[in-house]
Amino acid sequence: MLSQKFPDVRFEIVAMSTTGDKILDTALSKIGEKSLFTKELENALERNEVDLVVHSLKDLPTTLPPGFTIGAVCKRENPFDAVVFHPKLAGNKLETLSENSIIGTSSLRRAAQLKKMYPHLEFKDIRGNLNTRMKKLEEHHNFSAIILAAAGLHRMGWQGRIGQILSPEECLYAVGQGALAVEVRAKDQHILNMVSALQDPQTVLRCIAERAFMRRLEGGCSVPVAVSTVLQDSQLYLTGAVYSLDGSECLKETMQTCVVFRNEEGECPDDDAQHVGITAVGVPHKALEAAETLGTGLADLLLNKGAKEILTVARQLNDAR
Numbered sequence: 001m002l003s004q005k006f007p008d009v010r011f012e013i014v015a016m017s018t019t020g021d022k023i024l025d026t027a028l029s030k031i032g033e034k035s036l037f038t039k040e041l042e043n044a045l046e047r048n049e050v051d052l053v054v055h056s057l058k059d060l061p062t063t064l065p066p067g068f069t070i071g072a073v074c075k076r077e078n079p080f081d082a083v084v085f086h087p088k089l090a091g092n093k094l095e096t097l098s099e100n101s102i103i104g105t106s107s108l109r110r111a112a113q114l115k116k117m118y119p120h121l122e123f124k125d126i127r128g129n130l131n132t133r134m135k136k137l138e139e140h141h142n143f144s145a146i147i148l149a150a151a152g153l154h155r156m157g158w159q160g161r162i163g164q165i166l167s168p169e170e171c172l173y174a175v176g177q178g179a180l181a182v183e184v185r186a187k188d189q190h191i192l193n194m195v196s197a198l199q200d201p202q203t204v205l206r207c208i209a210e211r212a213f214m215r216r217l218e219g220g221c222s223v224p225v226a227v228s229t230v231l232q233d234s235q236l237y238l239t240g241a242v243y244s245l246d247g248s249e250c251l252k253e254t255m256q257t258c259v260v261f262r263n264e265e266g267e268c269p270d271d272d273a274q275h276v277g278i279t280a281v282g283v284p285h286k287a288l289e290a291a292e293t294l295g296t297g298l299a300d301l302l303l304n305k306g307a308k309e310i311l312t313v314a315r316q317l318n319d320a321r
Contacts, residue, residue, distance in 0.1 A: 001074070005197045014050055016040055038183075042068060045183065051191050053183045056152075057176030057207060060183070062215035064277040071192045071279055072182040073207055075200035077151035079178035079228075081110060081171050083164040084153070085145045086137055093164050094118050094145070101144035104137065108245060108318065110147050112224035113171045116247030130156055147171075151178040172226030172241055172252075175210040175219075179203050186279070196281035202231050204280045205259050205291040209238045211276035212295025217242065217302070222318050223311045234258055236291060240298045242307045245314050251302045257294040259287040 003011055017040065038060060041053040045068065057073060064070070085092050094103070095118060104126030105111055111123040126133055126143065130152055137146050145163070153159055182195045206229040219225035224243035229236065236259045241252035273279070275288045276295075299307075 001198055006194065016044065045185060052195055055181045055183060057179040057181040058174045060181055060277065062211045062276050067186055068183055069186040069274055069279040070181045070277050071184040071195040072198040073200060073204045073278060074180040074198050076179040076203040077154055079173045080150050081147050081166045081173060082150040082153055082162045083145050083147055083166065084137060084161050085163040086143065089144055090163065094121065097121060097144050102142060104133065104143040104146035109174055109224045109226050110171060112243035112245055112247040113226065117170055149177055168228040168239065172228045172239065175214045175227055176207050179207055192279060192281065199280060199282065201283045204278060204283055205236055205287055206231055208275045208278055208288060208291040209236060209295040212292040213238065213240045213299045215276055216296045216299035217307060217311065223314045236294060238294050238298050240302065242302060242310050244310055245317050249310050251305050251307050251310065253298060253301050255294055255298045257290045259290050260284055
């Protein structure tokens with residue numbers, strides 16, 4: 001994408017592995033490391049070995065290490081979760097699977113929501129990259145289906161394997177799911193200006209609201225927190241929820257705010273203020289602030305209704321497993 005916009009610049013891709021890619025025998029929610037999929041890349045960025053790093057936005061903590069910022073959030077792919085069934089069970093839906101069928105997912109968020117929705121199913125951890133998880137599904141008979149992000153399957157060209165897309169009514173998605181984030185050094189104005197060409201304003205506003213919601217709740221992969229956002233007619237709608245590990249307890253609410261897309265007169269487009277780790281060059285500050293306030297406000301509403309207690313118990317039970 002950058003090569004098309006800057007044909008005179010040579011971009012070299014450096015492939016790297018992270019801690020999260022290497023620890024495959026432990027559930028993500030049990031590892032207890034906030035930078036599982038980011039630390040090694042940020043180290044290279046800090047040492048000036050690379051100029052920008054690309055992440056799935058949902059892997060990035062809501063507070064970044066000092067000196068770093070998300071310089072661009074690319075246009076979001078399908079943010080929903082998808083079900084891939086064992087080849088012998090093609091044509092099924094989750095509701096048609098037989099009693100005690102085993103579903104693979106490494107996400108507490110997915111398991112909590114789907115246990116409640118489909119009590120006849122069993123949910124077990126499955127780790128590894130997409131290739132590994134697909135292989136575990138297809139070559140063994142341990143799982144009837146696995147739940148994955150639809151965006152990852154699309155990026156791999158495996159949309160033909162999707163047997164069911166889960167609607168927000170069935171399963172709210174993860175904060176930032178489906179969006180790619182470009183992380184840069186916060187003071188590297190040249191690179192920051194360059195990557196801002198990839199910015200998708202609608203995705204930025206949705207993801208800032210989601211990340212502000214998550215940050216206020218102090219959520220992460222060790223607790224079940226889920227969201228859904230819709231941007232329509234200048235109105236940003238955020239639905240957020242917290243769950244107990246078994247899905248039996250749930251607090252879920254929706255709030256909305258007006259977001260403005262035009263830059264106000266006199267506003268400096270190069271102002272580098274961060275919103276939950278994102279520097280959105282060229283996106284109006286009023287809109288960014290409204291999105292962040294929406295996320296924080298929705299989290300406060302849930303906290304007032306008892307979200308902290310639900311998440312505390314979920315964290316304790318997960319630690320004890």
